[in-house]
Amino acid sequence: MNDELHSSLLHRARLKSLFKRGVVTIMIIMVVYSAIALLYASKTIYKVRRNYAVIVETLSGERVAVTEVGWHVRPPLFTKLELEVPLMNQELHLGSSDQPQRIMSRGNVALWTSAMLTFRIDDLERWGIENRSPQTLLQNDFDGIVKDVMQSETINMLVSDRVRIKEDIYRTLKENPLNKNGPTLEEKYGIKVVSFILRDTRYGEKLAEASEEKKRRELIAEAENYAADLEASRTLKLYAAYSESINNLRNTLGLNNRDTPALFDFLNQQKWAAAYQKNQQGQNTFVLNNTSASVPITLPALVNSEHRNPDVTNPQDQKPDLRQPVRAEDRAN
Numbered sequence: 654m655n656d657e658l659h660s661s662l663l664h665r666a667r668l669k670s671l672f673k674r675g676v677v678t679i680m681i682i683m684v685v686y687s688a689i690a691l692l693y694a695s696k697t698i699y700k701v702r703r704n705y706a707v708i709v710e711t712l713s714g715e716r717v718a719v720t721e722v723g724w725h726v727r728p729p730l731f732t733k734l735e736l737e738v739p740l741m742n743q744e745l746h747l748g749s750s751d752q753p754q755r756i757m758s759r760g761n762v763a764l765w766t767s768a769m770l771t772f773r774i775d776d777l778e779r780w781g782i783e784n785r786s787p788q789t790l791l792q793n794d795f796d797g798i799v800k801d802v803m804q805s806e807t808i809n810m811l812v813s814d815r816v817r818i819k820e821d822i823y824r825t826l827k828e829n830p831l832n833k834n835g836p837t838l839e840e841k842y843g844i845k846v847v848s849f850i851l852r853d854t855r856y857g858e859k860l861a862e863a864s865e866e867k868k869r870r871e872l873i874a875e876a877e878n879y880a881a882d883l884e885a886s887r888t889l890k891l892y893a894a895y896s897e898s899i900n901n902l903r904n905t906l907g908l909n910n911r912d913t914p915a916l917f918d919f920l921n922q923q924k925w926a927a928a929y930q931k932n933q934q935g936q937n938t939f940v941l942n943n944t945s946a947s948v949p950i951t952l953p954a955l956v957n958s959e960h961r962n963p964d965v966t967n968p969q970d971q972k973p974d975l976r977q978p979v980r981a982e983d984r985a986n
Contacts (some may be wrong), residue, residue, distance in 0.1 A: 708736040776843025
């Protein structure tokens with residue numbers, strides 16, 4: 654009985670000893686991990702990845718660029734890890750957003766557009782050491798250059814001549830100085846402009862509706878003009894046929910222009926008056942009679958004068974018409 658009790662106490666003592674050792678081991682691991690995590694969080698130990706560089710401020714206050722790939726250690730006090738710089742191609746959007754931005758073209762017409770610049774950092778000294786907050790400064794300069802070029806163009810050119818405008822902006826970003834006798838964008842920031850793309854260029858909704866309405870009205874006006882031209886051509890053909898029939902009638906009766914000028918002028922005037930009344934039904938063409946011709950007499954006056962005296966007309970029977978006819982000479986022309 655005593656042996657069993659003694660063995661039971663030994664077994665319990667061993668379990669307690671193993672439990673204590675396990676707890677101590679776990680605590681030691683947690684402390685070590687916490688210390689490493691604290692060092693990593695404070696960036697006392699930092700890693701430089703491939704195609705990246707790190708700007709570090711040393712104890713002397715000098716800022717240096719670290720480009721060697723791998724783990725690095727810096728003193729935890731009086732030093733600072735300032736900036737991690739990617740050395741790969743980077744994108745920069747107009748207005749810091751990939752959504753279309755509203756700009757004003759020449760003529761104060763609103764336009765929605767989005768653009769993207771692709772660049773790569775070549776000179777870490779200029780990018781990360783000579784410039785404070787280089788990404789913000791580059792964003793402001795990029796937005797200003799793009800808007801200057803686009804706002805100097807008309808709305809029609811911005812929509813229809815995108816290729817030329819894109820190339821103009823690319824050359825301006827790459828070659829033109831920011832100010833007179835100043836550095837270019839590449840020289841100021843130590844970058845290389847790889848490409849520039851206009852992603853979207855479109856009207857606003859109200860302007861698009863107004864443009865569609867304008868096109869619709871232009872098509873309607875063209876259709877009306879075409880219909881008016883057809884009507885004018887038809888009128889000319891009818892007038893030619895009418896003149897030919899009058900001439901045939903006169904030749905058949907053995908009359909000439911000296912004998913029956915008033916008859917011909919009267920019939921011609923009535924024909925053009927009917928054509929004018931027809932063209933008042935929404936057409937765009939109308940007839941202007943010649944005002945240099947003499948006022949003709951009416952047909953009843955001509956008939957009465959021929960019965961009385963072929964050579965003398967009665968002034969009381971002549972009823973002048975205020976509408977001016979087209980003379981025979983003008984018809985011939």
